[in-house]
Structure formats: structure tokens, C-alpha cells
Amino acid sequence: MHELSIVASLFEILEAKARENQATKIVGVRLRVGKLAGVVPEFLQTAFDSYKQDTIAAEARLEIEEVPLKMRCRKCAAEIEKEDFVLVCPSCGSTDLELLEGMELLLDKIDLEV
Amino acid sequence: MSKKELIVREEILGSNKKVAAEIREKLEAAGVLVVNLLSSPGSGKTTLLERIVETLHPTHPLAVIEGDIETERDADRIRRKGVPAWQITTGGACHLEAKMVGKLLPEIPAETKFLFIENVGNLVCPAGYDLGENIRCVLLSAPEGDDKPKKYPKAFASADCLIFTKSDLIPYLPFDLEKAGNEALDLNPRLRIFVTSALKGRGIAELARYFIESRVNMIQHQRHA
Numbered sequence A: 001m002h003e004l005s006i007v008a009s010l011f012e013i014l015e016a017k018a019r020e021n022q023a024t025k026i027v028g029v030r031l032r033v034g035k036l037a038g039v040v041p042e043f044l045q046t047a048f049d050s051y052k053q054d055t056i057a058a059e060a061r062l063e064i065e066e067v068p069l070k071m072r073c074r075k076c077a078a079e080i081e082k083e084d085f086v087l088v089c090p091s092c093g094s095t096d097l098e099l100l101e102g103m104e105l106l107l108d109k110i111d112l113e114v
Numbered sequence B: 001m002s003k004k005e006l007i008v009r010e011e012i013l014g015s016n017k018k019v020a021a022e023i024r025e026k027l028e029a030a031g032v033l034v035v036n037l038l039s040s041p042g043s044g045k046t047t048l049l050e051r052i053v054e055t056l057h058p059t060h061p062l063a064v065i066e067g068d069i070e071t072e073r074d075a076d077r078i079r080r081k082g083v084p085a086w087q088i089t090t091g092g093a094c095h096l097e098a099k100m101v102g103k104l105l106p107e108i109p110a111e112t113k114f115l116f117i118e119n120v121g122n123l124v125c126p127a128g129y130d131l132g133e134n135i136r137c138v139l140l141s142a143p144e145g146d147d148k149p150k151k152y153p154k155a156f157a158s159a160d161c162l163i164f165t166k167s168d169l170i171p172y173l174p175f176d177l178e179k180a181g182n183e184a185l186d187l188n189p190r191l192r193i194f195v196t197s198a199l200k201g202r203g204i205a206e207l208a209r210y211f212i213e214s215r216v217n218m219i220q221h222q223r224h225a
Helices: A003-020 A041-051 B014-029 B045-056 B073-079 B098-102 B153-157 B167-172 B177-187 B204-224
Strands: A025-034 A061-067 A069-073 A079-082 A097-101 A105-113 B003-011 B033-038 B062-068 B085-089 B114-118 B135-141 B161-165 B192-195
Touching (some): A003 A041, A025 A041, A041 A061, B003 B014, B014 B033, B014 B204, B033 B204, B062 B073, B153 B177, B177 B192
Parallel strands (some): B161 B192
Antiparallel strands (some): A025 A105, A069 A079, A069 A097
């Protein structure tokens, strides 16, 4: 349940970006949240909606794009998308996998009014 | 008034990662190996640390940071062993963040070779926060059950080492050590695994040796860099 402190960090960035761009309002925020980011999107949404009150993003809509776990096998070069967290290549059985996506917790895009 | 779409692509916890990287760089240069201990409450982090402290201290000077929601109890337990310890009470927050650790750096004695950070008892949130550690250990005690690795994948996937604790209880519990170990290795094939019992002293010497060797490797790696 650390979604609120993640939202607090998010607002530090949002407020800085709004200032840099002399925005009057933030109307939209899009995040990319990996399956293995350890974050519950619904909780993030709730935390965002309560945190945004009386900020420059008071009317902002939060969009969360969930990113599945994506890996590349270092042995057979297969690209794998997984629902479970078993880090074994289904093609060749190797455990030498490179994690490409699915850990991220990114602020992707902000819609501003300037 | 006009609309503007701003592509950012910034890590939300980027500022934590930046502070963590600074801590790691600073302490590595000072020859301090940092170990972050993660687990659910009551899995035996503090008791294991007491045994580690008894093994390393005073030959290998160490210091301990204790994270808890409330009370100085854990730091007091470590101080009783004659080792410097600081308590961070988060007042409700479920994890430690790098800046909390960063504030304590000036207080760490110059001769320190190991800094152990005991995170707030929680198998979810602490996994998302780098504290500047060189080694992340996740603990799993026998009474918690052997099904935990896949239920809490991030903690196990992001760790360097898995420490089974309270192994003296395994004969009395439906806990399959091999199953739990294999589940964790599925998530993270590079995990080092230790089986310990703080009560019986099992596995403590092996774990202490792992920390000592990791520090030697860290220093050698620096020389080559």
C-alpha cells in the first residue's frame, strides 16, 4: 500500500513540469505501470484522485496503461510475453532471460493547458 | 488558452533511485557494503541480525539502520550488542526510502565495513525502493508457508539472496523447503539461497561469509573499474 507515496513522488514531477511549461492546468496524466512494478492500478487511481484536490491537476484524468512482462531469451533470442512470473524460456528452457518490460513505473505523458 | 501534450517518459520513483545511487557510490568508495533486509513482519529479521552482529562484530565493524512504523525496540536490541544502530520510525509509511537512509550517512563511523538496513516488515512495498544497497536479502520464515515466492513476486525477483529463517521449525510444519526454493529460483535464477535458524545457529556462519566475500568482491571490482 505505498501507492500514496508513489503519487506524492508523481506530483513532485507534475508540478515541476507544469511550472517549466508555464501551464495553467494539468488536464490529463498517463502512466505506464509494469505487471511486476508491485503497484495496484486501482489503488493508484484512488490515491491520485484524493491527492489531486486543490492542486494544478485538480481536474486531471489519470490513465494507466498496464505493461505485461516481456523478456528476451539470451540463448535462443525468443521474445516472450508472460502472465506468470516463471522466468524460464518456453522455447528452449533457458533461465538466462533479459527482462525488457514489465518492471516500469513511468510517467509517460502529461496533457497541459498553457 | 491552448492545449499541449508533453511526452515525459520519466520514472516516477526516479528521484529515489538517484538518491540511492549516490548512497551506493559514496559508501562503496568508503568500503562499506550495504545490505537491505526485506520480509514480512515477524519473519525474524532482527533476531537474524543479532546473530550476524555476534558473528561479525568486532572483527568486521558494522552499523545497523532499523526501519519500523513505531518504537525504538529493534535498534535497542542491536545497541545492546555494542554496535551503532539508528532507528527510523516511519510513522505509518510501509517502507523505507533512500532519502531517509541518506540523512544518516554522516553519523556512520569511519571504520564501518558493513551497513545492514532492516526494512519495515512488509513483503510488498519495500521491494519498489532502492536504498543504495549492494545486496538485497529477502527472508522467508517456515511458519509463513512455502507458497510465498509467487504470491509476492517482486520481492523475490528483485533480491540477490533468499534467507530461509526459523528452519528449526520445519520438522513441525507442512513447509516444503525445496518447493519454496524452486519457486523462488523460477522467479529469479540468480538467487543465492541460505537456510538458517537463529535459535540453533544454523547457517549463520555461511551467511556471514557470503557478506564478507561480497565486500571483498565489491572492493576488487572497484579497483578494476
